[in-house]
Amino acid sequence: MNQWLLLGVNSITLGGLLFLLSAGFSLIFGLMRIPNLTHGSFFMLGAYIGVSFLGLGLGFWAAALLAAAAMAVIGGGIERLLLRRLAGQELAQVLVTLGLSFMIADLCLMIWGGDPISLDTPAGLSGAVPIASIVFPAYRLAIVVIAVVIAVALWLMLERTRLGAMIRAGVDDAPMARVVGIRVSRLFTLIFCLGAGIAGFAGVMGGPILSVYPGLDADMLPLALIIVILGGTGSLLGALLGSIVVGFLYNFGQVLFPEIAYIILFLPMLLILLFRPQGLFGRHAP
Template identity: 45%
Template sequence: MSAISAQLLTGVAYGMLYFMIAAGLTIILGVMNVVNLAHGTLFMLGAYIAFTFINEELNFWIALFLAVFLTAIFGLFLEKWLIKHVYGKELEQVLLTFGLSFIIADAVEWIWGTEMHTLPVPDLLSGSLSIGDTAFPVYRLFVVFIGCLLALLLWYLETKTRIGAIIRAGVDDRAMVSALGINVGLVFTGVFAFGAALAGLSGVLGGPLIGMYTGMDSEILVTSLIVVVIGGLGSWKGSFIGAIAIGVIETLGKVWFPSLSMLTVFLIMMIVLIIRPQGLFGREVA
């Protein structure tokens, strides 16, 4: 029983990692109606930036802050220079962000190489807790805690703050929000930078769990898109539930039937879409 509990907790930890990146993706999609296929490379970029700072003898927490901040700034420049020119143009958005993902991924390979790296677990979180006769890493519990904390932060921002009200109104009627004198362009830039910061955060926190390697950006993008589709487009609540489900199913699948674990994830997505085409918490389109 303890081994199963440890596997379930591991699945929740990976689910929280998926939630952090999928939340940024679904917020950008829900507010700006932009399908950002370069989101996975922002995840990878955050991890590699933190790796560089740690190699320069900075501690994990400073490297985490700097990586998240720099990834957010990079996302801000992407939105201001490129993304804003393709608002409302779905095909152009896909082509632009898909091309950007290749450019950023190649730049990462050129700067850091193709060999696999990993981020060290900070000393404060390097221990383990005993679950029956199984030792469970404290760091994974920390990732679960950060994921839950992020969910609470998003709930508070959405329901208790003025910026949350503006964003909700902007999703429903952007023209009305603009007519009220609110700078929608500035809101969009802030949302994109926030989504990029979440991608960078998940990349740094994921470094000690999954490592850093060529192709990690495309793998995490596919998983996060599955989470977004299951949860419902534009719903961070759906991403939270969907990410936990995918994390647990994927983890247990790798233990019980490793050759079919990814197939199981796609089957879950298919079943959800058959029952609710808009996803678990997505709004029905009239």
């Protein structure tokens, strides 16, 4: 199979995973104005929790869903117990979420050890699918399909339901939304649970490709930052586009220009910050 095509498939797969990571990050940052530096840890902790569920003999998808649920609860708890008290204080939020990410990293090292854990590809998806004389790895296709399904579901929820309209009203004008009777603080907790849950799910889903290891959180967080700055905060479309761009830059950069792969990754972010600080599809400038 053509090497470039394979690289393209890998880029789109990584883009799908990155979308699941950054969708929640973008919503939390764009809608609640919280720069949540724990988001990479949600991805890693979700993956480790998935490892434990797999160890109990559960199937891959059951483990992924349970890990997502666990991360939703943990994320909601962090929002309610910690971040709620720091509303509007961005520096304090940065420091607390950064501190939490170090604590979670240590906790993971303590519980799951320092060796990388590789997850098996779920049963039934380990083969390859031939499409128009080209053979695609089935699991990578599945990741893309799941990412697209979640993207569409999130978009419909935000733009087409009353719940989504309430969330947007709370973002537009939180005091007025409360006067109208909308329980804004509950909606924000819900967004946080959702973002953390999807990140945890993505962590398990990425396991067979990326494996799970100490430092996975710190590898993922900068990618989420780049994506959200490229695409614009609070925009799902921006997160989707940014994820695919970063997926390509990451894969092609490492193959073509391995010495400057990180420059290639971060340069577009610098340019966007300089010339279009609200991002390609952003609601407001960060």
